[in-house]
Amino acid sequence: MTEGPPPGSVRTLLSVNFNHDGAAVLLTDGRIRAFVTTERLSRLKKHPGLREEDLDELLDQAGADIGDIDHVLLCNLHLMDSPDIATLHGSDLKDTWLEFWVNQRNDTVLLRGRRIPCTVNPDHHLLHAAAAFYTSPFPSGVSVAIDPTGCRAFLGRDNRLYPLRRDFDSWFDANYGYAHVAHHLFGSAIVGAGKVMGLAPYGAPRDGAHAPLPEVSSFAELVALADADPVVVESDGRPLNARLAYYIQRGLEEQVDRLFTELEPLCRRNGYEPTICLSGGTALNAPATEKAFTRSGFTGLHLHPACGDDGTALGAALWYWHDVLGQPRREHANAELMYGRRDHGRPAVERALRALAGALHVEVTEDHAGRAAELVEQGAVVGWFEGAAEIGPRALGHRSIVADPRDPHMRDRLNTRVKHRERFRPFAPSVLNEHAAEWFGIRDSPFMLRAAAARRDGIPAAVHVDNTARIQTVERADNPAFHRLVERFAHRTGVPMVVNTSLNTRGHPIVETPEEALGTLRESGLTHLVFPGYVIAKEAPK
CATH class of the missing domain: 3.30.420.40 (ATPase, nucleotide binding domain)
Structure with a gap:
């Protein structure tokens, strides 16, 4: 075990991944207070490291300031560089990183005028393993x-x-x-x-x-x-x-x-x-x-939903909290692991809608989940935006595009007219957990990281060419509104699932803000975009 400070002297950890899939976590008393994925804010896929504005966002999510941080973990710093970043963006993007200085012993970092004890480059695979085991x-x-x-x-x-x-x-x-x-x-x-x-x-x-x-x-x-x-x-x-x-x-x-x-x-x-x-x-x-x-x-x-290097930021914080400080483990609810902490609520949605007043058709509704289910049954391709964005690369019902799994033409429609990506790419079903075993032989896959062969016919848009699907199981406790959408679709059709893919188009990260979601609606083959309380269509009122 790595020798650390006395138990109780450290409560809040800042952990940053500087490799591709840049991310940062603020952990207090073993609980995730904030999580930021750099690409969601910079809009550059796989963006490595952390920028000043991303640290601002992290601290703002947690209601904290730099003085609250007791220890900093700097992960994958100049160790895991990928040439793919330069290929994607024309540079390694290190010039975008926040300003910090580490002393010669690699045990102190100067960050925003404050010297904070730090750990530099804990073992990469250990951090991956810690994220999975401790959650x-x-x-x-x-x-x-x-x-x-x-x-x-x-x-x-x-x-x-x-x-x-x-x-x-x-x-x-x-x-x-x-x-x-x-x-x-x-x-x-x-x-x-x-x-x-x-x-x-x-x-x-x-x-x-x-x-x-x-x-x-x-x-x-x-x-x-x-x-x-x-x-x-x-x-x-x-x-x-x-x-x-x-x-x-x-x-x-x-x-x-x-x-x-x-x-x-x-x-x-x-x-x-x-x-x-x-x-x-x-x-x-x-x-x-x-x-x-x-x-x-x-x-x-x-x-864990963030299997990639974004997850090493969380893994480092949990490793230090448990292995180094010797703190006991605690339970982590699915929703704590799968969603971030920035909830773009109704005021942000309304500001975004006002900026496009007259350019869209806005329907106010008290049952946005039921209305979305109705639209999907009728053949619509619906963007679904709610709460804080997902952690990890999979859309899990907060930044999703949903469609009818029964439609044999839906996969081609989504790939060519909505996502603008390769025609051979499959889509995943989000299925009510209580029906998952009946349809796929497994259950309890809330993070869309398990795959199985379909046991029943009639869902051609949700299965791949080999009749398998990477499924997300949906529980009311994890996401009540998305669960209601799938449940209402099941009541209307007898099929307890919808096709679910991420709310973005080719080459772009999953959308973060209402403005970005509206931009995706206008620039793609989406027919509707649903926010809590609102259903948006492209056609302006006549």
Whole structure:
């Protein structure tokens, strides 16, 4: 255990991730008081680090000032730099960072005129693992962090994490391969990985039989193998070899399966519960993790919504609070983990609407959830904006686009006319949790990080070409209004789910403000935008 200050002398922690997916967290007494994701405010995807205005927003959310901070964690500082940021934005964006100075011993930071004790660059994978384990409901288990820089596992019990001294990197290499394939097909590892996952099923054998994967020893051999038997999918005028995506997805699934098979008996032998927590960008690959979990002897699975490097900011704060300070764990409600703290309420919505007076049709309603369900049933594509934005990359019912899962043309409509993205990309269903097992065979996936095959027909827009879906289960306690929307749609149609995708268009982060949501309505194929109390359509009153 890292030696820290006396218990009780530190109450409020500021933690910042300086790698891509820049983010910051303010933690007080083990509770998340504020969370900021830089890209949501800068409007530059994957924006690394933190700007002065982002720190202002963080402190404002918490009702705090710089004098309240007892310790600062500076994470991934100049350690995890990705060339993809410069490719996306023309620079590494470090010139946008807030001003700070760290002393030679890396134990004090000067921030806004105040010298504050600090910790610089705690172990990257430890931070991923801490975010997953310390937000889980499990008293013990294994926490695994996988991303393109490596694979690490930690045993967790109560308020301690212990690293496993195992060299998984000697054989677990599909994480590196996935990044190479994403860059090869889409020009970016950090943006392209999700696209590879969506493309992979198109490259599967048509007869459904999965022959053993041939051995390859290099990325060049993998490309050559795929090129020898290509499956071409056209996208934006470019031919993409879906066979290459299929091979790397299969390779990842097999290696994750091997990892789970090795870790589950290790937990039991050492007296830990057979539960597993997952984190790191690779954990976003729900098809791979779900298959491995289903085949394993693990009895519980948990992922934090921010599996990527934005989650390391929270992981660092929780690691310091528990492992270094020795503070006991506490329960974290789903809503605390999945949504931020900035609620753009009715006054902000009304200001945004006044700025566009006469350009839109504004309907006032006392039942915006019921009205949204009615519109979706009638074929509308509805933007849904409520409360604080989601933490992590998935839309979870606060910044969503919702549509009818029964419509066989809806997926193409959403991809081409609304999201302006590749036609092969799938969409997820948000399903009432009490009906999830009936439709998908699993339940309790509030963060849209588990995948399963559909067990019933009739929802073509919500399942991928391989009949699987990455589902979000919806509970009233997590999000009452969104639950009401799905419930009302179920009453109208008999189908207890809606298609749910993030409220943004290609190349842009998920919207943060009412103004940005209205801009998306006006610039895309959305038909309506719903705020609490209002339903907005593009057509101005006649």
